[in-house]
Amino acid sequence: MKSPYAGLWLIVALALAMFLTYSFSQDISLGSWTVKKAPFHDALLAEEEAMEDSLSLDSLYASTPVEEQTVDSVPKSILIIGDSMTFNLALRLAQYAKQNGHTIHAVNWDSSNTKIWAESDTLEYFMKKYDADFVFISLGSNELYFKKPETRLPYVKRILEVIDTVPYVWIGPPNWEEDTGVNDMLQRACRRGSFFRTDGMKLARKKDKIHPTRQASAEWIDSVMRWMPASAHPILADRPDSTVGRVNPNIVFLKALNK
Amino acid sequence: MLFEIPFIGHADTIGQALRNIGNMFLYDPEAPLLFSSGFFWLLFILFLPVYALLKKSKAKMVVFVVCFSLYFYYKSSGLFFLMLLATSLIDWSLSHAIARLQKRGVRLAVMWLSIIISLSILGYFKYANFFLWNWNQMVEGNFQPLDLVLPVGISFYTFQSISYVVDVYKGRISPTSSWLDYLFFLSFFPALVAGPIVRADYFLPQIQENRAATKDDVFGGLWLIVIGIIKKAVIADYIAQYNDLIFNDPSLYTGVQTLMGVLGYTMQIYCDFSGYSDMAIGLALIMGFRLGINFDSPYQSRNLTEFWRRWHISLSSWLRDYVYIPLGGNRKGTFRTYLNNFLTMLIGGLWHGAAWKFVFWGAMHGVGLAIHKACKPWLGRIPDNWFVSFVSWLLTFVYVSLLWVFFRAADFESSVRIISNIFVDFDWRQFPQFFEVRMVWCIMMLALIVMHFVPQSWTDACGRLYVRSPWIVKLLVFAVVVQLVVEFMSEEVVPFIYFQF
Numbered sequence: 001m002k003s004p005y006a007g008l009w010l011i012v013a014l015a016l017a018m019f020l021t022y023s024f025s026q027d028i029s030l031g032s033w034t035v036k037k038a039p040f041h042d043a044l045l046a047e048e049e050a051m052e053d054s055l056s057l058d059s060l061y062a063s064t065p066v067e068e069q070t071v072d073s074v075p076k077s078i079l080i081i082g083d084s085m086t087f088n089l090a091l092r093l094a095q096y097a098k099q100n101g102h103t104i105h106a107v108n109w110d111s112s113n114t115k116i117w118a119e120s121d122t123l124e125y126f127m128k129k130y131d132a133d134f135v136f137i138s139l140g141s142n143e144l145y146f147k148k149p150e151t152r153l154p155y156v157k158r159i160l161e162v163i164d165t166v167p168y169v170w171i172g173p174p175n176w177e178e179d180t181g182v183n184d185m186l187q188r189a190c191r192r193g194s195f196f197r198t199d200g201m202k203l204a205r206k207k208d209k210i211h212p213t214r215q216a217s218a219e220w221i222d223s224v225m226r227w228m229p230a231s232a233h234p235i236l237a238d239r240p241d242s243t244v245g246r247v248n249p250n251i252v253f254l255k256a257l258n259k
Numbered sequence: 260m261l262f263e264i265p266f267i268g269h270a271d272t273i274g275q276a277l278r279n280i281g282n283m284f285l286y287d288p289e290a291p292l293l294f295s296s297g298f299f300w301l302l303f304i305l306f307l308p309v310y311a312l313l314k315k316s317k318a319k320m321v322v323f324v325v326c327f328s329l330y331f332y333y334k335s336s337g338l339f340f341l342m343l344l345a346t347s348l349i350d351w352s353l354s355h356a357i358a359r360l361q362k363r364g365v366r367l368a369v370m371w372l373s374i375i376i377s378l379s380i381l382g383y384f385k386y387a388n389f390f391l392w393n394w395n396q397m398v399e400g401n402f403q404p405l406d407l408v409l410p411v412g413i414s415f416y417t418f419q420s421i422s423y424v425v426d427v428y429k430g431r432i433s434p435t436s437s438w439l440d441y442l443f444f445l446s447f448f449p450a451l452v453a454g455p456i457v458r459a460d461y462f463l464p465q466i467q468e469n470r471a472a473t474k475d476d477v478f479g480g481l482w483l484i485v486i487g488i489i490k491k492a493v494i495a496d497y498i499a500q501y502n503d504l505i506f507n508d509p510s511l512y513t514g515v516q517t518l519m520g521v522l523g524y525t526m527q528i529y530c531d532f533s534g535y536s537d538m539a540i541g542l543a544l545i546m547g548f549r550l551g552i553n554f555d556s557p558y559q560s561r562n563l564t565e566f567w568r569r570w571h572i573s574l575s576s577w578l579r580d581y582v583y584i585p586l587g588g589n590r591k592g593t594f595r596t597y598l599n600n601f602l603t604m605l606i607g608g609l610w611h612g613a614a615w616k617f618v619f620w621g622a623m624h625g626v627g628l629a630i631h632k633a634c635k636p637w638l639g640r641i642p643d644n645w646f647v648s649f650v651s652w653l654l655t656f657v658y659v660s661l662l663w664v665f666f667r668a669a670d671f672e673s674s675v676r677i678i679s680n681i682f683v684d685f686d687w688r689q690f691p692q693f694f695e696v697r698m699v700w701c702i703m704m705l706a707l708i709v710m711h712f713v714p715q716s717w718t719d720a721c722g723r724l725y726v727r728s729p730w731i732v733k734l735l736v737f738a739v740v741v742q743l744v745v746e747f748m749s750e751e752v753v754p755f756i757y758f759q760f
Contacts, residue, residue, distance in 0.1 A: 004474040
């Protein structure tokens, strides 16, 4: 091969060799910044890692109701966090909280997704702030139509690591069309009996055809609470009676400039 | 351990890695072959030495590049590469028939036969569902969409094949003596899936000449690729993430946020498309071929006519030569000139996609062009000072940006909501907060604006500096740019906007 192609070939080949080598090496950090790796490692060993996931996290296993658990009758400090679906869910959940003696705090982060929550300390902060001992998560709607939902698995795992041993229920996203596998991925990642699958529900939607209406969100929470006794850690979840009325929970809105 | 050697002593791992490598070479509809992907560069490392060896012999070079281009198309569009082969064979045969035939009427009929075949294939894959949907809306029937996959880049190579046949008919060019030469022209991989739309009279002589690439060509090409990667894979893909939030659910955002999303998309589509064009032009240059310029700082334009002379030049000049002029151009009176302009832009809009929003986008550009033409005598009397220049630029930029909203938004209703959001719910005081929250996004936009508005001579000087720099500098620049891609890489592949056109 004659110059100038030889020079070009060397430049491209050397650059690729550098990125390939680094993808199999230890991280290089400069202060707080870690140099990201080109995804050669993942591309070469992809299926093997996927197989590991499928072996340890059977999708059916996670959704299968656990053996009947004793209801934890201690009033809880409930924290519900998530995307824009959270607001309406929190309104109905607050009525359940009042009925059953729980306290409730909500953090509604518009347009957020698992990556945003995993890469910030927001969840950790609010869990500590409210001393949460039961967490509801409503995330996944903004990732419903990702082509490779499994790429979000590390973020989901990170969120679950932050929640650690605190009992939780991950309320699955309310599909408006068939998803590309986000629900399956979430179900695999969550502890058995801790993922509520919403995708089969028929929910009335707002004009945007995405968000369930307030009434539909209330029915959605009713459904979650009916399922609660079959969950991994059931808490008191009696349906609010007529005396409860409207409850205005403490809702933190994280949306920067959003309305 | 500092370095993980994953394959040593692990037969299963080696097998897995080999299977994965093997799979990379197969068609994967989820992972189209982009010039900014690592796999393309792996292929290019294999391609380059063979190309360099065969370049001296035109016949061998043509065969090799055609095979590589067909593989490239297979990797992007699966078995549709067979359709490309068939199309090229039909066009080539019909072009020879046109050249052989004596009677004008028969030659004309054969030319139309070729055009109809090309447009029928394009129409079936791209517009069948659109027409079926509209038909069912009219007759209130049940619409069941056909299960069609749009072959990647079909709009680009269809236009190339039409221009070739028309040029043969008009006598501007002679048909290629070899089918392979024509296939080379039609399937040339740098321009195959997303243009620029190469014209036969410009490109075919280059195949015959088979000029050896100089050092300036090769490293000038690499420089264009570097610029293209920065535009497409770093800036466009990054700013797209915010823009998508705004366009996916405009009701959640304030006027300031929406305005920034609209400006963001205006720059995103430019970066995305011109970046990919830069990469295509750079690759071709490395191989010793020139594709011509496709973007010339379009947002510097001071009127819509100028914008279309600077934006997607290969398409706008194609539309001018093969639609506008055959319709009569400006030769049939003022009204027909406006009408021809409007119809040309309408077709241009429809070329971009099978949806009414693209038709509307094209139509509004047509209206804008007609208004500009109508006002030209009056505009010519206004003194040409910096203030007039600024106002002209601003008007053009705002008009183009607003029309991009219709191009990008899911439907007409969303477009109206986005635009009304900007005007109804706007508070200047939110800007500082926006800059604080979206610092990286703003820096990207600023970098882009600077890149777009610096004089061309500065960019050219940077290119020359890069070409003359020592190899270690070239390597470092290339590596830093690739690392930037890795740093800003979004979780999902952000498809090239013009890929499916």
